[in-house]
Amino acid sequence: MDKGLEQLKARMSEIMDLGHAASVLGWDQMTYMPPGGAEARGRQQALLGKLAHEKSVDPALGKLLDSLKPLEKKLDYDSDEASLIRVSRRGYETATKVPTEWAARYYKHQADSYEAWIKARPKSDFKAVLPYLEKTNKFAHEYADFFPGYDHPLDPLIDNFDFGLRAKKVKGIFKELRSDLVPLVKKISKAEQVDDSILSSDFPEEAQLAFGRAVATDLGYDFQRGRVDRTPHPFTTTFSIGDVRITTRFNKKVLSEALFSTIHESGHAMYEQGSDAKLEATPLAGGAGMSIHESQSRLWENVVGRSLPFWKFYYPKLVKTFPHFKKVKLLDFYKAINKVQPSLIRTEADEVTYNLHIMVRFDIEAGLLEDKVTARELPQVWNSRYESDLGVTPPNHSAGVMQDVHWYTGLVGYFECYALGNLLSSQIYGAAVKKRPAIAAEIGKGKFNTLHSWLTDNVYRHGNKFTTMELLKRNGLGDMDVEPFMKYLRAKYGGIYGL
């Protein structure tokens, strides 16, 4: 191997491993850490972050990347080697634009703000978090200004989650999506409503865990390279291609919550597990932009996991494990897990109204960055948008503007990925079925290998080598498209609600 490339690999491996070590500390913090460990853990996390940052902005790394330009040009763009140089350079260029001192203050803000939110949220105490929210807004503005020449001030922030995606494009997509969604939601609201009370009973946690594990295993999540643990707010985390873990929480009364959360996280995790083993310990391992990442969780959770064929196969097993369902018909169960109802909480929203939640958040972020909205005005803006868009009024801030962790850990620019992930889940699933038509029938037999292997070949194994747009083009998908998603919704919910 080229000596410079070898040096680059060694440097990037250290940066990645520091990040992954921090992830282990983070996972422990969210799963097993006793309360007394919190203070030192924050300090330890900050140290690992600082060391990774120092290595990410090391001028010697910049020189090395410069010296690798001729090699990069000679190499095939798609090759692992060219991709390593390209993606490493992108990371270096971003990191060096952010002053180290600013980054340290920002990390501190993230931790402090999170602590404040954790305390204030149960009391719906917006006043307590407002100063932090104002700081988050200030940090977001400052961050944008480190990247002069942007088209929209959200763009540099969005780049952190989906490189190359632009606010303008998101606005265009959301405009179209909104004009399609609103009439559909209206039609559904006028149809006969679905009874989802049948989902409630008493479901022992251990049985829920075992059922979720069995389904995740069937889908293709590899427990030799992963595991599932309990946590208050489920997430997926990666320590290496060989160790990608999911987490879940249980509602003893409503079986579907943990189950679909487990399938969702398994989707993220299968993507991370699916990186080509050669990409281990490089920034190419993991996933492309977060829109693609969310598409993979939503594809398994919704397109597969909430489909009728899927439940034709699994329902007898479910009934066997949870006798409560003996008296519930499959079709009623299927309708209940797909019940559409405008609601307050994003994470509990159905597939149809979910994107309306996202648009509220994206528009607010754009407004903040455009200086059209202030942090102080957020509750009022939030509530009025929920009234106009979803027809519901938050009874308090914890069910409103204080419900999501993102802003309260300083994150701005992420939310659109959730909605774009929904669109892409339909597009990518469509591409898979087009190439391998057997997929649809196999789902009804509890077999997912054809779908899993198509996704591995065409999405997973590439890891972070390509941007979202590059990945779509490789799969003949052109651009992000609202229509396949709307077509999917109209067909599915047309059936359920007899539209």
Place this chain on the structure above:
Amino acid sequence: MDKGLEQLKARMSEIMDLGHAASVLGWDQMTYMPPGGAEARGRQQALLGKLAHEKSVDPALGKLLDSLKPLEKKLDYDSDEASLIRVSRRGYETATKVPTEWAARYYKHQADSYEAWIKARPKSDFKAVLPYLEKTNKFAHEYADFFPGYDHPLDPLIDNFDFGLRAKKVKGIFKELRSDLVPLVKKISKAEQVDDSILSSDFPEEAQLAFGRAVATDLGYDFQRGRVDRTPHPFTTTFSIGDVRITTRFNKKVLSEALFSTIHESGHAMYEQGSDAKLEATPLAGGAGMSIHESQSRLWENVVGRSLPFWKFYYPKLVKTFPHFKKVKLLDFYKAINKVQPSLIRTEADEVTYNLHIMVRFDIEAGLLEDKVTARELPQVWNSRYESDLGVTPPNHSAGVMQDVHWYTGLVGYFECYALGNLLSSQIYGAAVKKRPAIAAEIGKGKFNTLHSWLTDNVYRHGNKFTTMELLKRNGLGDMDVEPFMKYLRAKYGGIYGL
């Protein structure tokens, strides 16, 4: 605070936190990590070790320590500040004598050798581990030579575990201990033997875990700053003074194994939890030499946990939890958990014969370092010593020379701490009871607060500020002494065996 001292604190905090981050990774590896995570975890651990080492030998740290000499002289020796400078300098001087390149090779050897041992042990395949054992021996010799001027080549190695302790002193103590122990073991072997089959039945793991947790809580282990998890080889690990965790394993058939292991690890953990909070993130947190550390685990496990008063209190609770014991008398139970029987496995040995196991190991280490024994000869030396000292013959190497992990992770110089810990447990318990005579009676009431608080005041809170000898002197104990331990054994086992 003095600016130099502030800088020292900041530097030591980073070194400690890197070590503690590595400990989190190690804990996860031994408790929850899926098999696929092993390879990357080794790489991540090595990186954290390397970074900590780089910071430990930074010449700027040496200069800082030099500049702090005048301040140190002005300060009280016992003060936190003087102790921080003193102990930091000791660490710096040790670390800088070891070439970085050597250390990297040694860490690699530790991991490789452990892997080889894990595979070879179940097959008793000594040939497979011999090359690693030879390397361990070579590394031990090389390490000693980094510290020219030693009295005995084991001394620099022993310094890593109990600073200031000398092989010559250990040899003297062991000579006396041996001449006292051998006749006692003989007397016991001629007395009527104890039936410990009454300890065997079926004990559900969850009930064992709950009982162990309850006892550990009573003793004073703080679960707000700790937790217990399952592992194949129980250990205690520290991530901060606020997060000290124990681990355990369960034998469904023999209740006493997990229970006494849990008490033992709680002893280590209470010591670590007991450091003065001001010592957090400094090398003063934790414990003094490992002889003192082992004394704390053995004090709680044996002096307290295997005493008759202790079981007078806990036996009714045990019987209630495990009805098997309804038909077993308290005194028979007490005798059974204290049964003396020369055996093959150190970790399963009783209090009386335990130290004989240690002496075999210590003498072998001394022989290796004195070039009187080669690695190849170990099985033969081991087996003949077990025959002569304990009267048992290992049927295979996994029950013999391959039973302990130490040499197979490159550790030489540790074993004597276990035996010295036994001696010190009697001395320290004696000192506690002398000052607070109520302690003995309180144990019979399931109250341990007086003992725990005496230990906190006189041992725990000092952390690593003092060496073993300094700590003994502070408590009026002069030097390590065989007699209190022998007196304890003679009284206890004289009673049990009617000698």
